[in-house]
Amino acid sequence: MSKGNVSASVIKRLPRYYRFLGGLIDQNIVRISSGELANRMGLTASQIRQDLNCFGGFGQQGYGYNVHQLYDEIGEILGLNSHFGAIIIGAGNLGRAVANYLSSERRGFHLMGIFDKKEALAGQLIKGQPVRHISGLDEFCRAYKPDVAVLCLPYAAAADTAEQLVRLGVKGFWNFSHYDLSLKYPDIPVENVHLSDSLMQFCYKVKESKKQQNENQN
Amino acid sequence: MSKGNVSASVIKRLPRYYRFLGGLIDQNIVRISSGELANRMGLTASQIRQDLNCFGGFGQQGYGYNVHQLYDEIGEILGLNSHFGAIIIGAGNLGRAVANYLSSERRGFHLMGIFDKKEALAGQLIKGQPVRHISGLDEFCRAYKPDVAVLCLPYAAAADTAEQLVRLGVKGFWNFSHYDLSLKYPDIPVENVHLSDSLMQFCYKVKESKKQQNENQN
DNA sequence: TAGATTGTTAATCGATTAACAATC
């Protein structure tokens, strides 16, 4: 299916396609042309066709794309039918929020355990999972071999925990900490979510927008 | 200072520069060359010099950049010295996590209020702020005029709430919902954090990495 | 068949990297 290596720019757009197609399914729309989809998503038809053709010819000339088939294909490409075992490190608000995302719906992962260093949290249930004390991480990983870990812990603790997890065979990180994993582990898949970076970008946009408004007034 | 419009690619990198420079300050490093910084961050020296020169000549030939000055300059560019008033809509785990980011440190925003539709949450304190019932949103906004809103609510509720907020004069959204604000409000600054999109990209990476490993074994 | 729309190649645009003269 996949024609060799696909650029990161294309992959980044796939989840959005997937979301929109899901919406079309809800509206009982059966077929859609690249032009119409582009219109709804604020893209160009060209880009959509280029993107999809990285993976194969899902469309039909003169007809367009079958919504349901395309939805399934993209899900397949993203690997959403996988069952990667995931553990969450850090049971704060962020860890709890992430637990929801991992558990619900068909997203390629299932939640195996949640760890925290706070003794007081141990045993508390999150999404049916008891919070475990971090001291049991080694034993747990050796027994259950999680595929990936979600890092919801502070910068200071991230480096050591990441090293421990790599040693224990973890094969990927969904990283919410500020620690730069990919510098130390260039070959391990890492997906970063840096809320503070996002907030700073937002700050820039708001600032620029206000500046623009002021200039237009004068 | 800023030389006209700066591309989004450059802006996206500024927070990471800012983080690294903060780290250098902690290590009491006074000056750094683009080459050395590139080395530490896994970038090219060229890119760093190009990026910084979008805003002005912060360096000195033969010497490099003054770490502290550069840190301050980037903070200035991002607008981190601003005091935009922000409200959070949705007091679930995500809303709570976001409250931490908004309140702490010098990031350009201050938290004015948290709203939720659940009656049961009303009055509960988060970061010193009582959760308010969503029914008081109109009155609150008219009285206190928040600059921006953080949307931590489900897709179903996002469209209506966004419209209400725009009507009430909110001038930017940090959007954690799946609702596509920028299609309807192209002129309002929006910064999206789509956790599920990030998770899907992560899934793709993990899947590809596993595939690679299997192929190398054979 | 005629019309619509894809898949794909070619053209354009923008971003990254390389090179080097300017200068501290």
Added chain:
DNA sequence: TAGATTGTTAATCGATTAACAATC
């Protein structure tokens, strides 16, 4: 002054858009 390193221009690379022949 000589060495280092910037600021900036030019070259390269990749991503997006446009065009169009293939074909359903």
